[in-house]
Amino acid sequence: MTGAGMTGTGRTDTGRTDTGRTDVGKLVGRAVEGETRAVARLISLIENGAPELRAITAELCAAGRGARPARVIGLTGSPGVGKSTSTGMLVRAYREQGMKVGVLAVDPSSPFTGGALLGDRVRMQDHATDPGVFIRSMASRGHLGGLAWATPQALRVLAAAGCEVILIETVGVGQAEVDIASLADTTVVLLAPGMGDGVQAAKAGILEVADVFVVNKADREGAQATVRELRNMLGLVERPWRPPIVTTVAMRGEGRGDVVEAIEAHRDFLAESGELARRRLVRARDEIEAIALTSLRSAFAGLHGDRRLDALAGRVLSGDTDPYTAADELVAAVS
Amino acid sequence: MTGAGMTGTGRTDTGRTDTGRTDVGKLVGRAVEGETRAVARLISLIENGAPELRAITAELCAAGRGARPARVIGLTGSPGVGKSTSTGMLVRAYREQGMKVGVLAVDPSSPFTGGALLGDRVRMQDHATDPGVFIRSMASRGHLGGLAWATPQALRVLAAAGCEVILIETVGVGQAEVDIASLADTTVVLLAPGMGDGVQAAKAGILEVADVFVVNKADREGAQATVRELRNMLGLVERPWRPPIVTTVAMRGEGRGDVVEAIEAHRDFLAESGELARRRLVRARDEIEAIALTSLRSAFAGLHGDRRLDALAGRVLSGDTDPYTAADELVAAVS
Numbered sequence: 001m002t003g004a005g006m007t008g009t010g011r012t013d014t015g016r017t018d019t020g021r022t023d024v025g026k027l028v029g030r031a032v033e034g035e036t037r038a039v040a041r042l043i044s045l046i047e048n049g050a051p052e053l054r055a056i057t058a059e060l061c062a063a064g065r066g067a068r069p070a071r072v073i074g075l076t077g078s079p080g081v082g083k084s085t086s087t088g089m090l091v092r093a094y095r096e097q098g099m100k101v102g103v104l105a106v107d108p109s110s111p112f113t114g115g116a117l118l119g120d121r122v123r124m125q126d127h128a129t130d131p132g133v134f135i136r137s138m139a140s141r142g143h144l145g146g147l148a149w150a151t152p153q154a155l156r157v158l159a160a161a162g163c164e165v166i167l168i169e170t171v172g173v174g175q176a177e178v179d180i181a182s183l184a185d186t187t188v189v190l191l192a193p194g195m196g197d198g199v200q201a202a203k204a205g206i207l208e209v210a211d212v213f214v215v216n217k218a219d220r221e222g223a224q225a226t227v228r229e230l231r232n233m234l235g236l237v238e239r240p241w242r243p244p245i246v247t248t249v250a251m252r253g254e255g256r257g258d259v260v261e262a263i264e265a266h267r268d269f270l271a272e273s274g275e276l277a278r279r280r281l282v283r284a285r286d287e288i289e290a291i292a293l294t295s296l297r298s299a300f301a302g303l304h305g306d307r308r309l310d311a312l313a314g315r316v317l318s319g320d321t322d323p324y325t326a327a328d329e330l331v332a333a334v335s
Numbered sequence: 336m337t338g339a340g341m342t343g344t345g346r347t348d349t350g351r352t353d354t355g356r357t358d359v360g361k362l363v364g365r366a367v368e369g370e371t372r373a374v375a376r377l378i379s380l381i382e383n384g385a386p387e388l389r390a391i392t393a394e395l396c397a398a399g400r401g402a403r404p405a406r407v408i409g410l411t412g413s414p415g416v417g418k419s420t421s422t423g424m425l426v427r428a429y430r431e432q433g434m435k436v437g438v439l440a441v442d443p444s445s446p447f448t449g450g451a452l453l454g455d456r457v458r459m460q461d462h463a464t465d466p467g468v469f470i471r472s473m474a475s476r477g478h479l480g481g482l483a484w485a486t487p488q489a490l491r492v493l494a495a496a497g498c499e500v501i502l503i504e505t506v507g508v509g510q511a512e513v514d515i516a517s518l519a520d521t522t523v524v525l526l527a528p529g530m531g532d533g534v535q536a537a538k539a540g541i542l543e544v545a546d547v548f549v550v551n552k553a554d555r556e557g558a559q560a561t562v563r564e565l566r567n568m569l570g571l572v573e574r575p576w577r578p579p580i581v582t583t584v585a586m587r588g589e590g591r592g593d594v595v596e597a598i599e600a601h602r603d604f605l606a607e608s609g610e611l612a613r614r615r616l617v618r619a620r621d622e623i624e625a626i627a628l629t630s631l632r633s634a635f636a637g638l639h640g641d642r643r644l645d646a647l648a649g650r651v652l653s654g655d656t657d658p659y660t661a662a663d664e665l666v667a668a669v670s
C-alpha cells in the first residue's frame with residue numbers, strides 16, 4: 001500500500017530520497033535524536049502499512065538494542081469519563097519528574113474513515129509545544145488484529161525517540177480495551193459517577209484487565225457509590241494483585257499524585273512478582289503471531305486478484321463444498 | 336477443547352453416542368427437524384470450538400444444499416436503546432407472517448468469562464415456548480475473528496432448522512457492529528433520544544454500516560432532534576441506498592410496521608441491485624478466510640507447547656532478531 005503521501009519526490013527533509021523511496025535508516029536516526037517530524041512520519045508509515053514497515057521495525061530493533069524498555073501505561077474508559085483530561089494530567093506529572101513522555105491515542109471506532117479523530121489531540125494541545133512530549137492519534141483500522149499489529153511498532157518508535165513513559169489512551173469498548181491491556185504494563189480503567197459504569201464494568205470484563213481503577217469527576221454526586229460498588233465487585237475476584245481505586249477530578253488536577261502512586265505500586269508488584277518479564281514475553285509472542293497472521297492475510301488477499309478465493313466462495317455458496325474444505329485449499333494455495 | 340459437557344456417556348438423547356462422542360449426523364438431522372435441544376446443542380458445540388465443528392459444518396452444508404438462504408437481519412445500538420425489546424417486536428412481526436424466526440444475541444463484551452449474559456435471553460422469554468422461535472445467546476470470545484468465525488456456523492444451524500428470518504442482536508460498540516454488518520443482509524442501527532447518539536453515530540462509523548435507522552423511545556423528548564441530526568448527517572454521505580429513518584416505541588409495539596417495511600425496502604434494493612449476491616459472496620469469502628486464519632492460529636498455538644514461539648519471543652526481546660524475521664520463522668514452522 002503506497003499512499004499518496006509516499007510518492008512525493010525531493011522532500012528529503014522528511015526522510016525521503018529523491019526517488020520517492022523513504023530512507024528508513026535516516027528517518028529512524030532522526031527519530032532517535034528526538035525529531036518530532038521523524039517520529040510522526042514513522043508512525044504514519046506504520047499506521048498505513050507502508051512497504052517500509054519491515055525495514056523500519058528492523059532499524060528500530062537495532063537502535064533500541066540494550067536500551068531500557070519504556071514503561072507503557074494504558075488508559076481506557078467509556079466515552080465521557082475524562083480520558084483525555086486524565087491523560088493530560090499524567091503527562092504533566094511525568095514531565096515534572098523530568099521524564100520524556102509519549103502519548104498514543106488509539107481510536108478503535110473508526111475502521112472506515114481511515115483517519116483518527118482529531119478531538120483528543122486538540123484537547124492535548126497544552127503539550128503541543130513541549131519537545132519532551134510526543135502525541136499521536138492512530139486509527140485501528142480494519143478487521144483482524146488492527147491494533148495488535150500496528151501499536152507495538154508505534155510504541156517502538158516512541159521508545160526509540162527516548163520516551164521513558166508511554167501512555168496509550170483508548171475508548172473502553174469491546175475488544176480495544178483488551179488489546180490495550182495486552183500491550184500495557186499497567187492498565188488504568190477510568191470510570192465516572194452516575195454513568196451506570198459499575199454494572200458496565202462487570203459486563204465489559206474490565207475487572208479482568210484493570211490494574212488501577214480511577215473514579216474521575218469525583219466531585220460529582222454518586223462518586224462514593226461508584227467506589228463502593230467497584231470495591232464490592234473487586235472483593236469477588238481472586239487475583240494476586242488487588243487493583244487500587246483512586247478518586248480524581250482530572251480537570252483540576254486533583255488526585256494526580258494518588259494515580260501516579262497507584263501506578264508505581266503496580267509497577268513494583270510487576271517487577272517483584274516476575275510478572276513484568278512474563279507480560280513482556282507474552283507481548284513479544286503476540287506481536288510475532290500478529291505479524292505472521294497479517295502476512296498470511298496479505299497472501300490470501302493476493303488471491304482475491306486471481307479470483308481463486310472468489311471461486312472457492314462460490315463453491316461454498318452453491319453447496320459444492322463446505323467452508324472448512326475451502327479453507328484448507330486456501331491455506332494450501334499460499335504455503 | 337472438550338468441555339465438561341462433552342464427556343458424558345449414555346445421554347444419547349442429546350445426540351451423543353455411548354462412547355461420549357457426538358453423533359454429528361444424527362444431531363444435525365434432529366436440528367433439521369426443528370428440535371430445539373439439538374439446535375441449542377449444535378450452537379454450544381460451535382461456540383466452544385468443539386472438535387466436531389468441521390463435521391458439523393459439512394453436515395449442515397450438505398443439509399442446506401439447494402435450500403433458500405435465510406434472511407439475516409442485524410440489530411445493533413448502544414446499551415439502553417432498547418435492542419432486546421426491538422428484537423422482540425420484530426420476532427412478533429415475522430411470527431405473525433407465519434415465518435420461523437431465529438435470534439442470536441451476541442455479546443462482544445465478555446471475552447474472558449466464556450459465557451454470554453443471560454439478561455437478553457430472559458427479556459425475550461415471551462417467545463420461549465413458541466416452537467417457531469429459536470433464541471440463543473453467544474459470547475464472542477477471544478481475540479482474532481471470534482465473531483467472524485463462529486457466527487456464520489450458528490446462522491447455518493438456525494437456517495438448517497428452518498428459520499426463514501434470523502435476527503442477530505449485538506451491542507453497538509467497537510468492532511462487533513462492523514462484524515455484524517458483514518454477516519447481515521440488512522443492518523438496523525437503533526438510537527434513542529438524548530443519549531448523545533447522534534454525535535456518537537458519526538464517530539462510530541455506524542453511518543457506513545446502517546441500512547435502516549430506528550430511533551426508539553420516540554415518545555421521549557428529543558426524538559425529533561435525533562431524527563433531524565441523523566437526516567443531516569445522512570445528507571453528507573453519497574451511497575446508492577439512502578437508509579430510511581424510522582421512529583418506534585418498541586415497548587408498546589409502535590412503529591413496528593414501519594420497521595418491517597423499511598427492512599423489506601432494503602431487501603428489495605439488495606435483490607434488484609445485485610448487492611445481495613455480492614454480499615453473500617463476500618460473506619463466504621470472509622468465512623473461508625476466518626477459518627483458514629483460525630486453523631493457522633491453532634497451529635501457532637501448538638508451538639507454544641514446544642517452546643519454539645517462546646524462544647522466538649525471547650530473541651525479539653533481547654534484540655537478537657526483529658519480530659518480522661521471527662514471524663517468518665513461525666510461518667515456516669507451521670507450513
